[in-house]
Amino acid sequence: MPAPIYEMLIKYRESRPLAFHMPGHILGRGLSEPFKEAGSLDITEIPGADCLHAPLGVIREAQELAANCFGADFSLFLVNGSTAGIHTMIRYAVNPGGKLIIGRDCHISALNALALAHGEPIFVAPKVDREHQIPVGITAEDVEEALKAHPDAQGILVTRPNYYGMAQPLAKLAGLARRYQIPLLVDEAHGAHFKFHHNFPDTAMELGAHLCVQSLHKTLPAFTQTAILHGKKDYVDRRRVELTASMLQTTSPSYLLMASIDQARELMERNGGSLYDGLWENIRSFDAKLVKTTCLERVTTPGKEVEADFSRIVLDFAKTSLSGFQAEELLRGKYGIVAEMADLRHVVLIATPFHIDHDFDRLLTALQEMSRDYGGCQKGREPILWPVDIPERVISLSEALFSEKRQLPVQKSEGAIAADSLIPYPPGIPLVNPGERITADIIQYICLLLSQNCPVHGVDGGKIQIVDTGAMNKI
Ligand SMILES: Cc1ncc(COP(=O)(O)O)c(C=O)c1O
Known part of the structure; x- marks a missing residue:
């Protein structure tokens, strides 16, 4: 499979150029030892390297390959994470002062983008799985209520999957968006890997979203800050999306980041299926041993409308004397295992095909010891009742x-x-x-x-x- 940006960089380095161009470290010469290798590929818009803001060469080709791979009509590479994509989607959809129907569990960048656009969020509260106290997404019924109350809303923004890997249904929401003739925007920052295995939930593009953003760096083998904005051309004006993204991104995008997006896509397209087959087997075996040998529960959603990302290991410590925060600290301090995040009850770990069997064994051993030392407790089963009402908005x-x-x-x-x-x-x-x-x-x-x-x-x-x-x- 081609990876045009990555290949262009390797070729340039192999040509042993005498660089009198940016960046000032001159292909790594001025960088400290650990950075030198990466620096040798860190270039600027020299001939043959194309330009992210008006792509005609390798970047255009790489974006087209990505669109094809992820099932979009067009894809734009982002070098400031999904944050840049969320700003782009909101700026695209919401006119100054306009309204956006938005799940209340949205990322901070969505609020920031609305604030900059002087837009008005019309919040819809996500449903919460009361047993596990985990949000599972907003319903089409609640969104329809919001649309009836605010028929002038200019778009719908949904976060799917959420941090706990819960992916809500989208088809009805896509139908609603079509009916109201507004775009369905999906923050799929945590779901860039969904496309690469049949046991993952379907992707937002497959389910009818009009624009969606994915952080490649969160779950795929790509550098931090890498993300892609995908679009469907029947519902959005591609040119205006591109213009908006261009206004929001640096004029000096890192070729390391763009090549990393390109290469992650190439690797996954070529080999993602078998890589995730391996992870699926590892996770199944981990789950079976976890159930047999510990009092910890892995939160999943069998049989429910909401689907769970099998690579997101959400561990519930409700049957131990540990809070999720304490469990995270113990895992890190005593066992050297660093989780993605913790809350009062849970520890969330992100598993990838790049974890080997031994990693799961090591995690399991730690959890078995923690279960033995802190288990046998029955706290925290009763749901805490949080105020679900959305408070009055006083100022914008x-x-x-x-x-x-x-x-x-x-x-x-x-x-x-x-x-x-x-x-x-x-x-x-x-x-x-x-x-x-x-x-x-x-x-x-x-x-x-x-x-x-x-x-x-x-x-x-x-x-x-x-x-x-x-x-x-x-x-
Ligand atoms: C749901 C969600 N959306 C968007 C973002 C922003 O993504 P990025 O860090 O790629 O800018 C995050 C970051 O944590 C997130 O959790």
Whole structure:
């Protein structure tokens, strides 16, 4: 399989050029030893290297190969992660001041993009699997309600899969988007690998999304920051998407990053099926031993509408005396195993075809010891009831984010306007977002979580950031 950008870089290096061009390290000469090898491929837009902003050569070819591989009509390489793609999708879909129907479990970049566009989020709360306290996505019914209330909405943005690897159904949402003639935008940052094995959920492109973004760096063998924005041409204006992405990306995109996207796609297209067959077998064997030899449960969703990514190992520590945070620390401190993230109950690990049998054995041994030392407990089964109501919006996202702020003890914040999102994990859904009113229920819930040593993102030393309305009035 060709990998045009990668091959061009190798060829250039082999030609032993005398470089009098950017970057200033001159093909690695000025870099420290560990960087030299990578630096020898780090070039700029020299003849033959094409240009990301007006691709006609190797970049165009590589993007076309990617589109073909991922089932899109067109694909754009991103060198600032899915963050850049989310900004592009939102800027593309939402006119200044326009509305976007958006799952409340969206990534921070979606809120930032809306704030910059002076857009208005119309939040839809995701459903939560009450047994495991994990969000499983927004329903088409809830989105339809939101659309009826806001028929002027300019798009729908869904995060699928989420951090826990849960992939919600999309077909009905795609139908709704078509009916309302607005684009369905999917943040598929965590699902770039779905295309490469039949046991993964179908991809957003396959399920009718109009634009979707994938972080290659999260799950595929690619450098950090690499991502792709995919589009379907029947519903979106490709030229305007390209223009928007171009406005948001650097004029000096890293060829290492672009070649890494190219090469990851090539490897997966050529060999992804058998690589993921291997992972599937490893995971099945790991699961069977986990069930037999520990009291830990792996969270999956058999038989439910929501599908689970089999490569995301979500471990529930509810039957141990450990919180997810403590388990993560123990795994790291005692066993040298570093997880992707933890919450009050769970530890989330990302498994890839590049983990070998021995890695799973080592993980299993650690979990067996932890189960033996801390198991036999029955805590945490009862769901904690979080306030599901979305609070009143008092000022716009952009006003709140760009306002003067001050800190306030959370207990004293009733009635204040949040300047930050306050997010407990689980379920990773904001209790309050910037510009929304903080209620007594929210304060009570945060205090309950803090009393259980559950950190709440946005709460620092018992204090939160609120909008300084005094300063606002002065302006
Ligand atoms: C759901 C989701 N979307 C988007 C992003 C942003 O992706 P990137 O880091 O590639 O910019 C993240 C990052 O963690 C994420 O979790």
